[in-house]
Structures are given as C-alpha cells and as structure tokens.
Amino acid sequence: MFSQVRLKLLPSIKCMFDEPIQVKVAGLRPRQVVNMRAKLTDDKGAVFSSSATYRADGSGEVDLKRDPSLGGSNVGVEPMGLLCSMRPHTMHKIYLKTNAINPQVVKFSVNEEEGRLLAEMTNERLLMRDGVTRISVNEGNIRLVLFTPPEKGPFPALFDIPTFISEARPSLLANKGFMVLPMAVYNKKGDNITETHLDHFEEAMNFLKQQPKVGDGSVEGEVVRSRWVW
Incomplete structure (x- = not known):
C-alpha cells in the first residue's frame, strides 16, 4: 500500500512562505478514511503540528481544495487548513524564525486510521524572494x-x-x-x-x-x- 499511495504538493514542493499549495493524495482505496498531518520545527526548536481526517472519493483520491475535513485540527473544506491550524506541542510557544535565509521545512504525511504511514513529502517554504x-x-x-x-x-x-x-x-x-x-x-x-x-x-x-x-x-x-x- 505504501508504494501505491502518492502525496502531491502542487504546483511545487517549493514555494514562498505565504503562498498557498494544493495538497492531494492518490492511490487510496475508494472511500478510505485517512489521517493527514503537517509538522515543523521552528528555529528555536519548538515543534508545531496539525492533523485532520479525510475520506477518499470513489477514485481513491483526497483533495484538500475540494474535500472537507471530518475532524481534527480543522473542520470543513480548508485548502490550507493543515498549515493554518498548526499548534505548538509545548504550551505558550510562538513561532519564531531567527534566520529568514533558510526556508521553513514542513513535513506532510498520510496515515491509515490505525496509524501506519502511507506516504510523506516535505514542503520548503521560502521567506525571501530573489533579490531581497x-x-x-x-x-x-x-x-x-x-x-x-x-x-x-x-x-x-x-x-x-x-x-x-x-x-x-x-x-x-x-x-x-x-x-x-x-x-x-x-x-x-x-x-x-x-x-x-x-x-x-x-x-x-x-x-x-x-x-x-x-x-x-x-x-x-x-x-x-x-x-x-x-
């Protein structure tokens, strides 16, 4: 199953920090329920993450731009919900980026309800455009x-x-x-x-x-x- 499931970040795995991406999953069983997660570590070592549950369509695909979250960090159709709903693992932590030269790395993953990893992909979010x-x-x-x-x-x-x-x-x-x-x-x-x-x-x-x-x-x-x- 792991080799069949494909996680896609569109239009590219690299983007600007404030640009939207489209998160899609293919290769699932029809109507399969999966848990999707996003996780990052900021420059001070604080860990932030989010998770939400989705049900694949009849073709075994999930598209966050189209499909509603059934529960988790966000509910409903939220194309960027996994990013916007991130919360720190330690209370009272705020997101800190101490060096904008380095991109922020976000790891997306798809997991079965039982927790088994099906697919993962890394998104590099750039903070400085060319020439800044x-x-x-x-x-x-x-x-x-x-x-x-x-x-x-x-x-x-x-x-x-x-x-x-x-x-x-x-x-x-x-x-x-x-x-x-x-x-x-x-x-x-x-x-x-x-x-x-x-x-x-x-x-x-x-x-x-x-x-x-x-x-x-x-x-x-x-x-x-x-x-x-x-």
Whole structure:
C-alpha cells in the first residue's frame, strides 16, 4: 500500500512562505478514511503540528481544495487548513524564525486510521524572494538585521517592534516592497527584564530614516506581537 499511495504538493514542493499549495493524495482505496498531518520545527526548536481526517472519493483520491475535513485540527473544506491550524506541542510557544535565509521545512504525511504511514513529502517554504537582501547592522547600540527589496526604490519603511525577534514578518514585508528593520522588545527570554532602553529604539529608528532607499525619510512604526504568519 505504501508504494501505491502518492502525496502531491502542487504546483511545487517549493514555494514562498505565504503562498498557498494544493495538497492531494492518490492511490487510496475508494472511500478510505485517512489521517493527514503537517509538522515543523521552528528555529528555536519548538515543534508545531496539525492533523485532520479525510475520506477518499470513489477514485481513491483526497483533495484538500475540494474535500472537507471530518475532524481534527480543522473542520470543513480548508485548502490550507493543515498549515493554518498548526499548534505548538509545548504550551505558550510562538513561532519564531531567527534566520529568514533558510526556508521553513514542513513535513506532510498520510496515515491509515490505525496509524501506519502511507506516504510523506516535505514542503520548503521560502521567506525571501530573489533579490531581497538581509544585512546585519552593527552600529552604535544597534545589533539588528535590515531587510531591503531588490528594486532601486525609494521604498516605504517600517520599524517593526515584535515581542520577541522573528524574521518571518519582516522578510515577507520586504518581499512586498517595504524596507523593514525589526527590533524586538525582548532579545532574550524576558523573565527577568526590569527595564527597556527606549533610547536604543530611537537610535534604530534614526538609522532607518537615514537609509538612502527610504522614500521621503519617513518611517512607520508598529508595535506587534510576533505571531504565526501564512
């Protein structure tokens, strides 16, 4: 059975981080019930996963774009449900991507109801499109990373202030034509944080304003909680 079942990720096993993929399974028995899973490990070692149950059609095929989940992490027709419904294995963990150069690897699998593996495939989700630059900044008190789109500019600029540093959001914004400088409220585990030096944030903001590719010298700042992005 393992050799007959085929798991397909369309249009390709490689895609951009925020692009949809079509997940299909072929080679099952007609009306066979299977469990489909997605799993990843972020750059801090936190494991996220999801699972949902599907019933094959009369041809032994499952298509997440067409077929409803019968239960699990998501219910109903959700083409990207296995990705959107991922949850951490450890409570209170948030998704962190500390280096956008490396793609996020997601492993999809198809299993019988009894748990036997039928098929699996790996999806590489790229965070930076061709030409986007990721430059380390080491100036004054600034120890950050600047993301810049590939074109000549000028670009609108964003000063991103998440709770903890993650490069998923800044890299995706750079893909869309923004120059982004992320600076986390906490660069380390914040259990014993007693003070925050606001002058460091002002220094980083001024650095971003001085970049030659910034449109008119103006910068938009946003305080956000780093979160899962698809």
